[in-house]
Amino acid sequence: MELPHSYLTYIMVVMSDESRSLGPAAAIAFSVLVYFVLRTTYNVFFHPLPNVPGPYTWSASRLPFIFSLLKGTIVHDFQQLHRKYGPIIRIAPDEVIFAGAEAWNDILQPREQFLKDPVWWAKQPGNPDSIINAINPEIHARMRKTLAPAFNLRALRAQEPILHQYVNLLVEKLIQLSSDAASNETTEFDIAPWFNYITFDIFGDLGFGESFHCLENSQYQSWIALLFNSVKAASFVAAARFYPLVEFLLLKIIPSSLKKMQRDHYQQIVDKVERRLNYELERPDIMSHVIATDYKRGFSRDEINATFMVLTTVGSETTATVLGGTLNYLVSYPDKLRLLSDEIRQRFSTFEDITLDALSSLAYLNAVINEGLRLCPPIPWVLPRKVSASGATVCGTWIPGGTPVSIQQYSLNRDPSYFSSATSFLPERWLSDENSNRDSPFYNDHRDAVQPFSVGPRSCLGEHLARAELRLVLAKLVWKFNFLAPKGKMLEWEQLRTFLLVEKKPIVVRMEPRQNL
Known part of the structure; x- marks a missing residue:
């Protein structure tokens, strides 16, 4: 799903008008801010996953997930989210987690195999495959x-x-x-x-x-x-x-x-x-x-x-x-x-x-x-x-x-x-x-x-x-x-x-x- 055309047009006009009145550095900073607002709005309201429950902060950006991962509290944070939002939660703009028994078969034994996510599983360039990180079935x-x-x-x-x-x-x-x-x-x-x-x-x-x-x-x-x-x-x-x-x-x-x-x-x-x-x-x-x-x-x-x-x-x-x-x-x-x-x-x-x-x-x-x-x-x-x-x-x-x-x-x-x-x-x-x-x-x-x-x-x-x-x-x-x-x-x-x-x-x-x- 894409952002409504009228909304996009409005944002671009505002960016253009505001940029003309700013210096180069300020214009770049302003553009970054607008992009961030635009992207966040898209993630929360117009992304293909808006109907999956979860906190807006996690749906808007990957950053809450990363902070939780680096603190080492991620499984406990997920548990708290599950208690609040249920067994299916959107924990990033494009990611969903499950705490339901059906997930074992639905994710790990579907008719068409779900491949391992390269973000987590891909080997470093030049390294050989192992039985753990081999994504190719x-x-x-x-x-x-x-x-x-x-x-x-x-x-x-x-x-x-x-x-x-x-x-x-x-x-x-x-x-x-x-x-x-x-x-x-x-x-x-x-x-x-x-x-x-x-x-x-x-x-x-x-x-x-x-x-x-x-x-x-x-x-x-x-x-x-x-x-x-x-x-x-x-x-x-x-x-x-x-x-x-x-x-x-x-x-x-x-x-x-x-x-x-x-x-x-x-x-x-x-x-x-x-x-x-x-x-x-x-x-x-x-x-x-x-x-x-x-x-x-x-x-x-x-x-x-x-x-x-x-x-x-x-x-x-x-x-x-x-x-x-x-x-x-x-x-x-x-x-x-x-x-x-x-x-x-x-x-x-x-x-x-x-x-x-x-x-x-x-x-x-x-x-x-x-x-x-x-x-x-x-x-x-x-x-x-x-x-x-x-x-x-x-x-x-x-x-x-x-x-x-x-x-x-x-x-x-x-x-x-x-x-x-x-x-x-x-x-x-x-x-x-x-x-x-x-x-x-x-x-x-x-x-x-x-x-x-x-x-x-x-x-x-x-x-x-x-x-x-x-x-x-x-x-x-x-x-x-x-x-x-x-x-x-x-x-x-x-x-x-x-x-x-x-x-x-x-x-x-x-x-x-x-x-x-």
């Missing part, structure tokens, strides 16, 4: 077909000894930590980094055939430390992409030292890939499936490097987020932690009896994990796709072609119209007895609205591996330790900021090894 499908066998249940059974190796090392390290702390008369620990240590070490072994040695050294490897320090910077890069000139200038002023750091960061992954590709020993790891596939049908060498670099992050940091969030809620709800402890300790008489097959049948453990995934989604918002050129209906609303649309998991998972006591940690909502009992407060919960691993052709390949890590780590820790809430030091998960990934803050717990085992 054919390229993505080729890569996914190669990697999928590395993440199925058959592969997981072969990888189970590797998982036990690192979970057992985690337990050993925490026992030693507890022993050292006891001599200093303290039993309170920040357990958050330990979850990152183990998830990165596991992926290092499964991806490259070698650990990052975080658990062994009780500290972050330099590559991982740099990764965490660059998360906020990624938000600034994404924000700059909305303004090509700003992005151009930003890339030009990046210090050479930072560029070298980025190259060194990438080179460490290249070196790890090189060493793994030269292994003569067969291993049941992820890379073995890439090696077994011809490059023309699978990955080029550059694509292997790019893919395993991003998988190291998404395959590790996200699982650590859920582990930390779930344990944080458990110590905040001691009655739920007691139920989980009773289930695990009654089921396994010895530490060595704990296996993935046995854990998969523990109803309360799996309910705890599902509730942790609901309240602590590792990806709080599914980054935008672009509606296909012909347009489409999403959650009952017609959206023009080319419009960026996204799913707000954080808002959806905490929506009281979908879940009873939506902000409370209540694993019982996932138990089958509660689901079928009409008298249960959870009978009408929309459990299918929770999709932490996404759906469709780009759903998370690593769901089986992630759930296995969550079960094994939580079960072995709860079997071996008694956990309690610290005095006045509980982390409020809702206060964590999001910079594409969830911000890391200390998760302090009181932890004591069980006696007389």
Whole structure:
């Protein structure tokens, strides 16, 4: 839709008349002001999305969105907007977000695929595609077909000894930590980094055939430390992409030292890939499936490097987020932690009896994990796709072609119209007895609205591996330790900021090894 001709004519006449009476600098400033007013008026009242609810300030300009993104409050700001305006909101002149269960299928499994929005997903010029940022569906499908066998249940059974190796090392390290702390008369620990240590070490072994040695050294490897320090910077890069000139200038002023750091960061992954590709020993790891596939049908060498670099992050940091969030809620709800402890300790008489097959049948453990995934989604918002050129209906609303649309998991998972006591940690909502009992407060919960691993052709390949890590780590820790809430030091998960990934803050717990085992 265009502005009415009479309105345009009037504005142009006013601009022309006013400009004649001003000096050059003032004329330019006046013209910019008029353009801003004109553009804002168009965005709010004449844009193809005027009927989508949302605040005028966000509809008029991209700036409120960018400020929210850079502050790290974007998922919380979206949640407040959803509470005020409903499940469908216009949060920029040309962008719409959704917090409705139908959005999973409408956006991620439509008849004509919505492609990833290049603003968020496009690779830097000259860089290879990875399975994460490959916008072309054919390229993505080729890569996914190669990697999928590395993440199925058959592969997981072969990888189970590797998982036990690192979970057992985690337990050993925490026992030693507890022993050292006891001599200093303290039993309170920040357990958050330990979850990152183990998830990165596991992926290092499964991806490259070698650990990052975080658990062994009780500290972050330099590559991982740099990764965490660059998360906020990624938000600034994404924000700059909305303004090509700003992005151009930003890339030009990046210090050479930072560029070298980025190259060194990438080179460490290249070196790890090189060493793994030269292994003569067969291993049941992820890379073995890439090696077994011809490059023309699978990955080029550059694509292997790019893919395993991003998988190291998404395959590790996200699982650590859920582990930390779930344990944080458990110590905040001691009655739920007691139920989980009773289930695990009654089921396994010895530490060595704990296996993935046995854990998969523990109803309360799996309910705890599902509730942790609901309240602590590792990806709080599914980054935008672009509606296909012909347009489409999403959650009952017609959206023009080319419009960026996204799913707000954080808002959806905490929506009281979908879940009873939506902000409370209540694993019982996932138990089958509660689901079928009409008298249960959870009978009408929309459990299918929770999709932490996404759906469709780009759903998370690593769901089986992630759930296995969550079960094994939580079960072995709860079997071996008694956990309690610290005095006045509980982390409020809702206060964590999001910079594409969830911000890391200390998760302090009181932890004591069980006696007389």
